[in-house]
Amino acid sequence: MNDVFEALAHPVRREILKLLRKRSMSAGELAEHFTIAKPTLSGHFAVLKKADLVTTERQGTTIIYQLNMSVMEEALAAFMQLAGMKGKER
């Protein structure tokens, strides 16, 4: 869960998640939404993948990124617990 909170710390990565919320996209498509260099974005992808917030699927030469909703939900639950809104007391 630590990886997830770290992944959420960067605005570009949150934007990536927001984009993937609408639909799955290739790395190239995602890159069109940012002005940063491809390898930089690739690094952000790696952080999101390490946190298991996204999964990948290769289609020929392109790689499709998709949001991992179950982990997003787990993260939300963890946050609610931290905030004391819901879930376990401690």
Added chain:
Amino acid sequence: MNDVFEALAHPVRREILKLLRKRSMSAGELAEHFTIAKPTLSGHFAVLKKADLVTTERQGTTIIYQLNMSVMEEALAAFMQLAGMKGKER
């Protein structure tokens, strides 16, 4: 909101929030729960304060930290929005 997500990225800061969820505490009381040096913890306090996740109140020589629930709720709402669970579409 960026400051909030950054503040949540470090496990010590999340633990501080969890402790403050039970009750407000002085910096010294909080320090008893960690093995790290005081100045380090003071730095974490500053990050939480910058994110407005905590507020402070001086009582003599001690400084009481208290959780800012309204910002926690705002952060939770932002997260739900990011996850597409609730709230605005974009």
Added chain:
DNA sequence: TTCCTAAATAACAAAATTATGAACGACGTG
């Protein structure tokens, strides 16, 4: 195979984060 494209990896620089001990400021007491 050769060429082209998509994306990741390598190598590196710059900046931010995390951490510490020492010094400092604010407060209450004698």
Added chain:
DNA sequence: CACGTCGTTCATAATTTTGTTATTTAGGAA
């Protein structure tokens, strides 16, 4: 005032993160 306590700020070091360009890998087409 002098002293002790509480907590922060200062100065600094080590590590991590973020970013770049150059190179490499992987796959499809000619």
